[in-house]
Amino acid sequence: MAPITRRDFHVTTDDGVSIAIREVRDPDRSDRVPMILLHGTRIPGLSEFDLPVPGGSLAEDLARKGHVCYIVDARGFGRSQRPAEMDEPPVPGRRSLVRTIEITHDVDAAVGHLLETTGAPRAGLLGWGVGGTCTLMYAAIHPKKVSHVVLYDTIYGGWDNPDKPEPLDLATHPNYLVTSLELLESHWDREIPIDDKAAWRDPEMVKAFSQALLDGDPKSMTYDPPSYRSPSGMLEDLYRMMRGEKLVHASQVYAKVMIVNPEYDRLCRDEDMAVLVEDLTHAEEVIHYRPRNTTHYLLLDRPERGRDDLLARLDEFLH
Numbered sequence: 001m002a003p004i005t006r007r008d009f010h011v012t013t014d015d016g017v018s019i020a021i022r023e024v025r026d027p028d029r030s031d032r033v034p035m036i037l038l039h040g041t042r043i044p045g046l047s048e049f050d051l052p053v054p055g056g057s058l059a060e061d062l063a064r065k066g067h068v069c070y071i072v073d074a075r076g077f078g079r080s081q082r083p084a085e086m087d088e089p090p091v092p093g094r095r096s097l098v099r100t101i102e103i104t105h106d107v108d109a110a111v112g113h114l115l116e117t118t119g120a121p122r123a124g125l126l127g128w129g130v131g132g133t134c135t136l137m138y139a140a141i142h143p144k145k146v147s148h149v150v151l152y153d154t155i156y157g158g159w160d161n162p163d164k165p166e167p168l169d170l171a172t173h174p175n176y177l178v179t180s181l182e183l184l185e186s187h188w189d190r191e192i193p194i195d196d197k198a199a200w201r202d203p204e205m206v207k208a209f210s211q212a213l214l215d216g217d218p219k220s221m222t223y224d225p226p227s228y229r230s231p232s233g234m235l236e237d238l239y240r241m242m243r244g245e246k247l248v249h250a251s252q253v254y255a256k257v258m259i260v261n262p263e264y265d266r267l268c269r270d271e272d273m274a275v276l277v278e279d280l281t282h283a284e285e286v287i288h289y290r291p292r293n294t295t296h297y298l299l300l301d302r303p304e305r306g307r308d309d310l311l312a313r314l315d316e317f318l319h
Contacts, residue, residue, distance in 0.1 A: 001028075002026065002027050002028045004024060004025070004026055004060050004063050004064070005023075005024075005025055005026075005027055006022060006023065006024055006050075007022070007023040008020070008021070008022050008023075008079075009021055009023070010079075010080075011109045011110060011112075011113050012109065013075075013105045013106055013108070013109040014105055014108065014109070015105055017075045017080070017081050017105070017106065018080065018081040019072065019073065019074070019075065019080045019081070019106045019109055019110065020072075020073040020078055020079035020080040021070050021071065021072055021073075021110055021113070022045070022046060022050060022059070022070070022071040023068065023069070023070055023117075024050060024057070024059035024060055024062075024063045024068075024069040024071065025063050025068045025069065026063045026064055026066065029064075029066040030066060030067075030068045030118060031066045032065060032066035032067045032318060033067060033120065033122070033123065033124040033147055033148060033318055034067060034068040034069070034070070034114050034115070034117075034118045034120050034123050034124065035062055035067045035068070035069045035070070035123065035124045035125070035126060035318075036069075036070050036072060036107060036110050036111060036114065036123055036124070036125045036126070036135070037049045037058065037059060037069055037070065037071045037072065037126050037127075038072050038074070038103075038107060038125065038126070038127040038128070038131035038132075038134060038135055039072075039073070039074070039077065039078075039127075039128055039129075039131050040127075040128040040129030040130055040131045040132075040153070040234070041129055041130050041131075041230070041234040041235050041238055042177060042179055042183075042230045042234075042235070043077075043184075043213065043230070044073045044077040044078025044079070044080075044212075044213075044216040044230075045071040045072055045073050045077075045078060046071060046073075046078065046212050046215075046216065047209050047212035047213050047216065048128055048299070048300075049069075049071045049299075050071055051205065051208040051209060051212060051300070052208060053202065053204050053205055053208045054202075055202070055205070055300070055302070055303060055307060056205055056208055056209075056300060058126075058299055059071055061311055062314075062318075065315055065318075067124070067318065068114065068117070068118050070110050070113070070114050072106060072107065072110045073216070074098065074103040074106045074131075074134075075098055075102065075103065075105075075106055075231075076097055076098040076176070076229075076230065076231035077098075077216070077230055077231070078216040078217070079216065080106070082229070083097050083098070083176075083231070085097060085175055085176065086176050086229055086231070090174035090175060090176050090177070090178060091174060091175050092171065092172045092173065092174050093170060093171045093172065093173070094174070094175035095175060096173065096175060096231070096232045096233040096235070096236040097175050097176050097231035097232060097233055098231035098232075098233040098234065099233035099234070099236070099237060100130055100133055100134045100137065100233065100234055100237045100247060101137060101247070102233070103134045103234075104134060104137050104138045104141060107125070107134065107135065107138045108138065108142065108145075111123050111125075111138075111142070111145050111146075115145070121147075122144070122145055122146055122147035123145060123146060123147065124146070124147055124148035124149070124150070124318060125138060125139065125146060125148070125149050125150070126149075126150035126152060127149075127150070127151060127152065127154065128152050128153055128299075129152075129153050129154065129155065129238070129267065130154075130155065130234040130235075130237055130238050130241075131234075132150075132151040132152055132153065132154030132155075133151075133154055133155060133156070133237070133241065133247060133248070134234075135149050135150075135151070136149060136151060136154070136156075136248055136250065136253060137247065137248045139253045139254075139255050140248050140249070140250075140252035140253050143252075143253070143254045143255065146255045147255055147256065148255055148256045148257075148258070148317065148318055149253065149255050149256070149257045149258070150257075150258045150260065150314065150317070150318075151257065151258070151259045151260065151276075152260040152299065153260065153261075153262065153265050153267065153268045153296050154259065154268055154273075154276075155238060155241045155242065155267055155268065155269075155272060156241065156246065156250070156272050156273065156275060156276040156279075157240065157241030157242070157243075157244055157245045157246045157247060157272070158244075158246055158250075158272055158275030158276055158279060159244065159269070159271045159272045159274075159275050160244055161242055161243070161244055161269075161271075161272075164242055164243045164244060165239060165242060165243065167243075168236065168239050168240075173232065173236065174232055175231075175232060176229055176230065176231050176232050177229065177230050177231070177232050177235065178223060178227045178228070178229055179227055179228055179229075179230065180223075180225050180226070180227045181210045181213060181214070181225070181226065181227070182225075184206070184209060184210060184213070185206055185210075187296075188201065188206065188295070188296075188297050191264050191265070191266070191295035191296050191297060192264075192295060193264060193293075199302075200295075200301055200302060200305055201297065201300065201301045201302060201305070202302060205300050209300070213228045214226055214228060216228060217229050238267070242267075249279060250276055250279035250280045250281075250283075251279050251280070251281045251282055252282075253280060253282065253283050254282050254283065254284060255283060255284060256283065256284045256285040256286075256317070257280055257283045257285065257286050257287070258286075258287040258289060258313075258314070258317045259273055259276065259277070259286075259287065259288045259289060260289050260291075260298070260310065260313075261273045261288060261289065261290045261291075262290075262291055262294035262295055262296060262298050262306070263290065263291065263292050263293060263294055264293075264294060264295045264296070265294075265295065265296040266296070267296070268296075270290070273288060273290075287313075287317060289310075289313055291306050291309060291310065293305075293306070294306035294310075298310055
């Protein structure tokens with residue numbers, strides 16, 4: 001079995017932004033739908049989809065099945081070009097940088113390059129969190145370029161949330177975020193319903209995830225404690241969807257759609273996903289996968305904690 005190959009490069013969007021991509025492929029096999037993997041609200045792509053530990057790379061798992069994968073860092077994230085404002089201190093009350101609709105330009109540049117490279121007629125998209133919302137948007141805007149959409153831990157904004165937050169205070173909301181590593185582990189710990197967290201997820205996975213976050217920002221070690229920057233636009237859009245605002249209507253999507261809705265994920269709500277399913281009136285196929293006893297980090301949890309079953313379901317869906 002040949003080793004998986006990785007290649008890092010940049011593409012330029014139609015509005016002139018340089019976007020970082022990692023290609024992950026099996027040199028012996030590339031016969032299945034090529035895939036775009038898009039990260040979520042605060043975190044660049046490699047930390048979610050290509051960690052150098054066992055069970056830490058969805059991209060490698062998909063490549064072994066014949067999918068050429070492009071891991072995308074949206075503008076302002078990871079190795080991609082950042083808005084100039086992110087070289088200055090965050091400014092409360094300033095416009096949130098990089099709203100989700102802007103990232104569809106980045107996805108389009110990646111899709112165009114992927115289709116040209118592979119010769120495939122259409123691509124599959126997998127998005128984590130608000131990244132999933134973005135892939136849904138993209139599929140609505142460019143239906144002829146998309147065959148499959150996987151919405152992992154996604155928010156839609158289609159239900160009356162009784163726990164919706166107070167209106168966003170735009171006077172204090174910063175234009176970009178500086179996040180310490182503590183947030184990752186504490187959030188992951190809260191999702192796991194047992195005291196022994198190591199029984200649920202490999203401690204090496206947390207270390208690798210944390211290191212990838214620091215490696216993704218050249219300024220991470222200038223902060224005390226070490227922290228990483230990300231635009232706040234996706235967070236504002238997340239907040240708006242939690243208030244019940246739909247950023248895209250799912251009836252505009254014609255691709256095959258798979259929703260991954262883990263039981264313990266606090267953002268991907270059953271009620272919200274039920275409305276999404278109802279709105280996907282023109283989708284070629286809709287699968288609402290609701291794995292019990294699983295967390296927001298299902299893709300990186302131990303294999304027996306649901307990851308193996310998810311990979312099998314993905315393999316069946318991406319036919």
